[in-house]
Amino acid sequence: MTTAVLDAPTARTGHDTVPLPRLLAAELRWIFRRPRTLAVLGLLALIPVVIGIGLTLVSGPPDAGGPNPDGALLASAVSNAFVLPIAAIVMSLALLLPLASAMAGADAIAGETSHGTLRGWLIAPVGRGRLLAVKAFGVATVSVVSVLAMCVTGVVTGLIINGTDSLFTLSGTTLSLGGALARILLVAGWVVLQLWAVGAVALAISSWTEHPMLVVASVLAGDIVFTILGFLSSLDWLHPFLLTQNWSMAPAEVLQDPMGTQMLGEGALRAVCYIVIGLSLAYARLSTRDG
Numbered sequence: 024m025t026t027a028v029l030d031a032p033t034a035r036t037g038h039d040t041v042p043l044p045r046l047l048a049a050e051l052r053w054i055f056r057r058p059r060t061l062a063v064l065g066l067l068a069l070i071p072v073v074i075g076i077g078l079t080l081v082s083g084p085p086d087a088g089g090p091n092p093d094g095a096l097l098a099s100a101v102s103n104a105f106v107l108p109i110a111a112i113v114m115s116l117a118l119l120l121p122l123a124s125a126m127a128g129a130d131a132i133a134g135e136t137s138h139g140t141l142r143g144w145l146i147a148p149v150g151r152g153r154l155l156a157v158k159a160f161g162v163a164t165v166s167v168v169s170v171l172a173m174c175v176t177g178v179v180t181g182l183i184i185n186g187t188d189s190l191f192t193l194s195g196t197t198l199s200l201g202g203a204l205a206r207i208l209l210v211a212g213w214v215v216l217q218l219w220a221v222g223a224v225a226l227a228i229s230s231w232t233e234h235p236m237l238v239v240a241s242v243l244a245g246d247i248v249f250t251i252l253g254f255l256s257s258l259d260w261l262h263p264f265l266l267t268q269n270w271s272m273a274p275a276e277v278l279q280d281p282m283g284t285q286m287l288g289e290g291a292l293r294a295v296c297y298i299v300i301g302l303s304l305a306y307a308r309l310s311t312r313d314g
Contacts, residue, residue, distance in 0.1 A: 043153065050161040054127065060165065063123045067169050070119070071111035071177030074100070075184050078107075096275065105190040105203045106278060108177025109210050112170065113274050116214055120169055121246050122239070124218040127165040128225025129238035131158040132305070136233040151309045158226060159302060166218035170211045178207065194280040206277040213274065213287055220266055220294040221246075223301025230308035263289070266297050 054060055078101050096110035112120070181189070190203040198206070221242060229238045249267040252258055262268050269286045276283035 043157075046153070046157045047160055050157050051164060054130075054161050054165060057130065059126065063119075063126065064165075064169060064172055067115060067119060067123065068172040068176045070115055071108055071173055072180050074111050074114075075107055075177075075180035079184055099193055099278070102185050103189050103191060104178070104181030104185040104187070105192070105198060105207070107181035107185075108174050108207055109274055109278065111177050112173050112210060112214055113271055115173065116217065116270050116274075117250075118243070118246070120166075120214065120218055121221045122243060123169045124162060124166050124222040125225045125239045125242035126235075127162040128222045128229050128242070129235035131162055131226060132229035132309075133232050133238050134229075134235045137235065152306060155226070155302065155306050155309055159223070162222035162226060163219055166215050166222055170215050170218070174207055174211050178204070192280040193275075193278045196280040206282070209287075210274045210277055213291060216291055216294045217266070217270065220297035220301065223298045223305070224266075225301075227301040227304040227308070230305045263293075266293055268293070 074097070078097070081101075096106065096113055100106040100110040187200055190198045190200065192198060224245070225238055225242050228241050229235070232238065246267060249265045253262055253265055253268050269290055273286035273290045276285070276287055
């Protein structure tokens with residue numbers, strides 16, 4: 024349990040003296056010992072493998088017609104080791120990756136509240152800002168590991184199936200292995216930033232309830248609502264404020280040569296704003312609660 028780091032001698036001092044590395048290590052041990060965390064990470068790591076194998080079994084490219092960008096990415100991922108991991112990450116960004124961050128945020132505060140362990144943090148000599156920083160670090164780590172797991176399995180699967188000669192952009196230019204990996208890591212970093220924003224929102228909701236499933240349901244419901252609102256042309260004025268805006272389109276900018284940056288930059292700025300707002304709300308709540 025995370026409260027194990029708060030020993031009796033420290034509690035008696037009445038000061039915020041628990042070493043931060045000790046708190047962070049305890050939080051990570053607690054997170055990665057949860058079976059559901061490992062199950063979600065394993066599922067995410069398998070997605071690029073399943074997509075890669077599935078694309079080798081089809082008789083032709085998937086239908087890329089219509090407005091569905093995921094279909095276009097899948098069609099481009101056939102025999103292309105560069106596009107495969109990006110396509111898998113973009114498809115998972117619609118639901119599964121936000122689910123991983125939402126679960127981590129729900130367990131971080133609401134989960135510990137429901138088990139009675141958060142009270143140990145609140146009465147111990149650990150400042151509320153430090154407490155939130157530890158919890159945010161744990162959520163951020165889950166997001167990073169989730170995306171990196173998909174990147175690794177996606178790249179390995181693509182190279183095994185298609186070889187190093189299949190690293191080419193949608194513009195028809197061929198990339199070196201290093202250049203392809205750099206672009207994939209750029210997409211990974213951008214997606215991680217979006218998941219940090221989701222995690223910050225989850226932490227804000229988590230600080231107000233003791234029901235983790237309520238946090239997960241609220242975040243996923245918000246994801247779905249934002250996506251639907253993004254399709255409504257009558258609400259164009261609202262689209263720049265929706266976190267999910269261009270989630271399916273922005274990563275595709277790295278598939279072009281020269282590479283675009285407009286949607287990536289706008290999405291990164293939105294995510295930073297959500298992170299600041301989410302963590303601010305979570306801190307405001309934690310600073311006023313007693314357990």
